[in-house]
Amino acid sequence: AQSVTQLDSQVPxxxxxxxELRCNYSSSVSVYLFWxxxxxxxxxxxxxxxxxxxxxxESINGFEAEFNKSQTSFHLRKPSVHISDTAEYFCAVSDxxxxxxxxxxxxxxxxxxx
Amino acid sequence: xxxxxxxxxxxxxxxxxxxxxxCSPISGHRSVSWYxxxxxxxxxxxxxxxxxTQRNKGNFPGRFSGRQFSNSRSEMNVxxxxxxxxxxxxxxxxxxxxxxxxxxxxxxxxxxx
Numbered sequence: 398a399q400s401v402t403q404l405d406s407q408v409p410x411x412x413x414x415x416x417e418l419r420c421n422y423s424s425s426v427s428v429y430l431f432w433x434x435x436x437x438x439x440x441x442x443x444x445x446x447x448x449x450x451x452x453x454x455e456s457i458n459g460f461e462a463e464f465n466k467s468q469t470s471f472h473l474r475k476p477s478v479h480i481s482d483t484a485e486y487f488c489a490v491s492d493x494x495x496x497x498x499x500x501x502x503x504x505x506x507x508x509x510x511x
Numbered sequence: 512x513x514x515x516x517x518x519x520x521x522x523x524x525x526x527x528x529x530x531x532x533x534c535s536p537i538s539g540h541r542s543v544s545w546y547x548x549x550x551x552x553x554x555x556x557x558x559x560x561x562x563x564t565q566r567n568k569g570n571f572p573g574r575f576s577g578r579q580f581s582n583s584r585s586e587m588n589v590x591x592x593x594x595x596x597x598x599x600x601x602x603x604x605x606x607x608x609x610x611x612x613x614x615x616x617x618x619x620x621x622x623x624x
């Protein structure tokens with residue numbers, strides 16, 4: 398079985414500041430890793446995912462995450478945040494040997510203020 | 512392509528009633544997964560259907576059931592509603608492989624009184 402820990406329930410930052418949202422996972426098998434974002438009253442949207450290969454993955458809107466196998470982490474970073482990045486961010490894993498079942502962390506609410 | 516649609520968007524029921532939620536996946540997708548989102552438990556996997564067969568199931572009581580039709584549309588049913596079933600129910604569709612992205616609908620918000 399897999400589990401995901403998001404250490405911070407809420408992260409307040411000022412606009413244009415850098416941010417890191419932390420994610421650690423536990424699994425006895427190989428996993429795929431995902432970051433999803435949820436805006437108020439909306440469903441989840443995929444930000445980025447790690448399947449294999451380069452451990453650094455990037456999204457089209459400036460976020461990046463690095464897979465660290467030894468530390469079982471997949472932290473999400475952005476060098477300069479915007480007001481519009483205010484949302485809830487979920488880290489998730491799926492079993493790479495199986496089918497579609499995402500195990501989510503509890504989420505981190507990113508609050509960007511001017 | 513049109514996104515994942517879920518109906519209804521909002522629903523109010525009373526304890527003991529049953530409810531059916533509907534999910535229409537992205538055209539061409541054969542996998543539909545259902546998740547429950549609550550403030551206390553977060554996002555939890557309910558079940559996944561692929562080509563009309565339940566392929567995976569989470570740890571929910573038998574009151575929660577689902578099905579998938581030949582056009583890949585899916586329904587989930589909750590019988591004998593309890594207050595704790597109040598949640599946002601999300602469905603997601605994909606091609607079905609673990610490497611494929613799951614695309615989520617806007618959810619159905621269920622309130623049980």
